[in-house]
Amino acid sequence: MVRIVRASASELEAAVQALRDGEPVAFPTETVYGLGANAQNPAAVRRLFELKGRPANHPVIVHLDSPRYLHRWVREVPEVAEKLAERFWPGPLTLVLPRSSTVHDVVTGGQDTIAVRVPAHPMAQQLLTAFGGGIAAPSANRYGRISPTRAEHVRDEFGDAVRVILDGGECQIGLESTIVAFDGGRARLLRPGAVTLAQLQEALGEVLVTAGGETPRVPGSTSSHYAPGTPMQIVPQDEIDARASALSEGGQRIAVLAQRLPLSTYPYVTWINAGRRAEAYGHDLYANLRTLDKAGCALILVQDVPEDPRWDVIRDRLRRGAALGVAGDDREAAAVLGVLP
Ligand code: TXA
Ligand code: MG
Secondary structure (H helix, E strand, O other): OOOOOOHHHHHHHHHHHHHOOOEEEOOOOOOOEEEEEOOOHHHHHHHHHHHHOOOOOOOOOOOOOOOOHHHOEEEOHHHHHHHHHHOOOOOOOEEEEEEEOOOHHHHHHOOOEEEOOOOHHHEEEEHHHHOOOEEEEEEEEOOOOOOOOOOHHEEEEEEEEEOOOOOOOOOOOOOOOOEEEOOOOEEEEEOOOOHHHHHHHHHHHOEEHHHHHOOOOOOOOOOOOOOOOOEEEEEOOHHHHHHHHHHHOOOOEEEEEEOOOOOOOOOEEEEEEEOHHHHHHHHHHHHHHHHHHOOOEEEEEEOOOOHHHHHHHHHHHHHHHHHHOOOOOOHHHHHHHOOOO
């Protein structure tokens, strides 16, 4: 059961004060937790990058409580974008639109576009409404790591460096928002998410999909950051038991993320059965990966997920995570591609 809680008046007041003072505030959305700053305060947004260890020229999403002040951030809203906003906001959808000239470069990474989202989580809504402005917020994790889906994950990531964390319980969806950009009036899916390609197509007809789901590369970005995590490998569905048992017999501690119980007991294997329901699997995915990452194993084996549109987002995140796990040098590429920064 997902517990949706609201912030108390004093929690809200502290969070709004922090934003006004240029301090970061972590808050829940229905996708993942965000690390927020006043989007109109460039120094405060810069501080988010420092905290995350993320290169300064990566763009961030600006969160709004409703589309009513969209024109303050965006130069024009193509008709197709309007349709999506009407249909899916508030919700797990981010729209990349032409930026207004008053938006600070630090928010957009110097690009001519800005990513905006109206989240549905009641606590995010409370915060945005009480603050009254746009909140720039990347996912509340250090650069190159998994997005947080619980307040305790944010604490694990940042300790005392982030003083104000609004605890809204577990994120309902648990995977980052769908990102859509617009090419001359046509919608382009940049990052798959809870709003599915099929839903976008149903709303608009045609939707372009960039091969590999790439978001535009950020010019001149370099990475000196490397966060060690347990390498992750995707294993064909019917080979998971054989692989886990063979590796653990060789004396290695192995972690497994599967959709069922193991067929027998294997020494040195930490096995999580995340079930066969895509929604529940997605909701728990990042928490499960965090648990397995802490289990002191040499490798995380992930049982591949079904070839079914309901599993598309999950497959996307697993592929990106596995790409990261195989080679640290791919981190920058994968980060720019979307999910893990
Ligand atoms: O669900 C989410 O989207 C969460 C919650 C907190 O809203 N946020 C999130 O932010 O995942 P972040 O910073 O971890 O990922 C945002 C992605 C990045 O891949 C970034 O490159 C892309 O959005 N993005 C931001 N502005 C963009 C722009 N102007 N053009 C293209 N991509 C952009
Ligand atoms: Mg992120």
